[in-house]
Amino acid sequence: MFTLKKECPEYFRYQGRRISKKLSDTNVNLLNEHYNEHTLDKKIIDYYKVRDDKKKINFNNSNFSQINLEIGFGDGEYLLRSAYSRPKELFIGVDVYVNGIAKVLKKILEHSIENIILSNINCLFFLDSLSSKSIDNITIINPDPWSKKKHHKRRLISFQNIQLFNYVTKSKHSTKITTDSESYVESIKEIFHEKKEFLDDLKFETLNKSDELYGISRYQRKAIEKGQKIYLLTI
Numbered sequence: 001m002f003t004l005k006k007e008c009p010e011y012f013r014y015q016g017r018r019i020s021k022k023l024s025d026t027n028v029n030l031l032n033e034h035y036n037e038h039t040l041d042k043k044i045i046d047y048y049k050v051r052d053d054k055k056k057i058n059f060n061n062s063n064f065s066q067i068n069l070e071i072g073f074g075d076g077e078y079l080l081r082s083a084y085s086r087p088k089e090l091f092i093g094v095d096v097y098v099n100g101i102a103k104v105l106k107k108i109l110e111h112s113i114e115n116i117i118l119s120n121i122n123c124l125f126f127l128d129s130l131s132s133k134s135i136d137n138i139t140i141i142n143p144d145p146w147s148k149k150k151h152h153k154r155r156l157i158s159f160q161n162i163q164l165f166n167y168v169t170k171s172k173h174s175t176k177i178t179t180d181s182e183s184y185v186e187s188i189k190e191i192f193h194e195k196k197e198f199l200d201d202l203k204f205e206t207l208n209k210s211d212e213l214y215g216i217s218r219y220q221r222k223a224i225e226k227g228q229k230i231y232l233l234t235i
């Protein structure tokens with residue numbers, strides 16, 4: 001991971017944090033020794049070296065019944081839970097947050113998990129390296145809200161990125177996003193209103209305690225504790 005990052009830093013770049021606290025020596029060794037066996041990063045960089053559409057990544061030869069992608073998995077709680085409970089499906093987790101990658105990698109090794117693939121590459125480069133219709137489902141649990149108005153342009157859910165999600169997914173309404181940010185919800189609704197000729201309808205609901213995607217991550221639970229609602233947008 002570290003060698004690839006040094007060689008091609010542009011694919012790993014991101015405006016927020018990537019390491020929250022210094023990685024322990026154990027985690028550095030873990031990443032150095034085992035990360036390459038559980039990632040697509042090298043394949044992605046190889047695609048960018050030639051940018052040949054034929055080299056785009058697809059999962060056509062995979063024996064998994066579904067290919068799921070989680071963008072920004074954080075500590076990996078939902079990614080791991082999904083992989084344990086649905087062993088016949090593949091779960092690809094993409095996050096620029098190295099500490100989260102190390103946490104999930106540790107679990108993969110401890111429990112010999114065979115249905116998780118990780119990527120530390122900025123998800124926009126990750127998505128752009130995939131073939132059209134290569135993914136069944138995308139899940140994004142509470143993307144960074146970038147609450148200040150001057151930072152709204154950093155938000156992951158933009159018109160351009162929605163088009164990217166639609167390009168890589170096999171069917172309509174396959175991307176699920178949860179957020180506790182009302183201003184984020186409003187901005188997504190606005191995109192769908194302004195670009196309605198290019199986009200399918202947006203499905204919007206407020207989640208209840210009994211819903212599968214409610215209370216499923218540390219970030220979400222913090223919001224719930226503060227009395228915030230959790231919204232689900234299906235695009």
Ligand SMILES: C[S@@+](CC[C@H](N)C(=O)[O-])C[C@H]1O[C@@H](n2cnc3c(N)ncnc32)[C@H](O)[C@@H]1O
Pocket residue numbers: 014016017018071072073074075094095096097100121122123124140141142143144145156217218219220
């Ligand atoms: C607010 S946190 C939410 C983490 C987790 N889903 C949760 O709910 O606890 C957003 C996560 O998205 C990751 N992230 C943000 N932008 C990203 C990007 N462009 N590519 C990959 N990961 C990204 C961050 O590193 C962070 O882990």
